[in-house]
Amino acid sequence: MKKVTIIIPAYNEQESLPFLYERLENLMKEIKQYEFEILFVNDGSKDKTLELIKQYRKEDKRISYVDFSRNFGKEIAMIAGLDYATGDCVILMDADLQDPPELIPEMLKYWEEGYDDVYAQRKSRKGETFLKKFTSKLYYRILQTLTNVEIQKDTGDFRLLDRRCVNALKKLRESQRCSKSMFSWIGYKKKAILYDRDPRVAGRTKWNYMKLVNLAIDGITSFTTSPLRISTYIAIPTFIALFVYFIYVIAKCCITGIIIQAYQAIILLILFFSGIQILLFGIVGEYLGRIFNETKNRPLYLVNEYNEKKEMNEL
Numbered sequence: 001m002k003k004v005t006i007i008i009p010a011y012n013e014q015e016s017l018p019f020l021y022e023r024l025e026n027l028m029k030e031i032k033q034y035e036f037e038i039l040f041v042n043d044g045s046k047d048k049t050l051e052l053i054k055q056y057r058k059e060d061k062r063i064s065y066v067d068f069s070r071n072f073g074k075e076i077a078m079i080a081g082l083d084y085a086t087g088d089c090v091i092l093m094d095a096d097l098q099d100p101p102e103l104i105p106e107m108l109k110y111w112e113e114g115y116d117d118v119y120a121q122r123k124s125r126k127g128e129t130f131l132k133k134f135t136s137k138l139y140y141r142i143l144q145t146l147t148n149v150e151i152q153k154d155t156g157d158f159r160l161l162d163r164r165c166v167n168a169l170k171k172l173r174e175s176q177r178c179s180k181s182m183f184s185w186i187g188y189k190k191k192a193i194l195y196d197r198d199p200r201v202a203g204r205t206k207w208n209y210m211k212l213v214n215l216a217i218d219g220i221t222s223f224t225t226s227p228l229r230i231s232t233y234i235a236i237p238t239f240i241a242l243f244v245y246f247i248y249v250i251a252k253c254c255i256t257g258i259i260i261q262a263y264q265a266i267i268l269l270i271l272f273f274s275g276i277q278i279l280l281f282g283i284v285g286e287y288l289g290r291i292f293n294e295t296k297n298r299p300l301y302l303v304n305e306y307n308e309k310k311e312m313n314e315l
């Protein structure tokens, strides 16, 4: 019997978990031809999330959990899930039921047909603001123009991954992660299935705009170094303009014999060039920061407990 691991990162999800467990239990009752493992990654929750998970595990041995030593963020929680998953395929899913578990049978069907990465694509997003929808669309567009790896549109992390995709993803150990681009980067046979994204069942979203902006910048800089090329693109016309202006000034001086009152032009030029320099510094700093973080070579996360067993962090 093939084993399916459902990975669920959870951060302060005590309100959602009962609904989630019920839906998953019903689903697992229906699908008899697979063995299931539900792997919760408790991302340093401050509420009763871990207690609930432990309670479920007492009655249902299909449930396992990884408990982080603190909050590391969803991206890291997902890679931990991939590290600890034991299934022949995994399904990544949010705890708040925004990803309907009812899509899982369809995902499994395509997996059996030989697809390695079956991802859920949103037809609509209920309960999300216009601004969030608009910015996310714009972001996809920008990311796609900056890179030549194909990026799946309107896709979150809800997907089924074959074991070989999991093994591939486990090899990508950078600390500032953007899973979306990693799923694209690994390639393999992909298949989209369409669905309507539901609003979350309970509790509140852990995202705010600052987090989203950070994720967006991480996404771009982890995926491509083409922003570095902006410096070249800006520098070329700048130098042409500089050259032309220089010739013009010299020629005018020679022909008319009038010395130009140039202080205004100088101020403008200074503003212009310092502006460019600040921008370029920012971009270089962006990558420098990434190099700094990667060279520290720290473990991506620290585990407090895996299925009741204390993690000792030995070599």
Ligand code: UDP
Pocket: 008, 009, 010, 011, 012, 013, 043, 071, 072, 073, 074, 077, 093, 094, 095, 096, 098, 200, 204, 205, 206, 207
């Ligand atoms: N999550 C997490 N760590 C965090 C923030 C969120 O593991 O620091 C989990 C959260 O429990 C949920 C999923 O990531 O299962 C998606 O989070 P959320 O619903 O808050 O994000 P949204 O759906 O609004 O983008």
Ligand code: MG
Pocket: 094, 096, 098, 200, 205
């Ligand atoms: Mg959500």
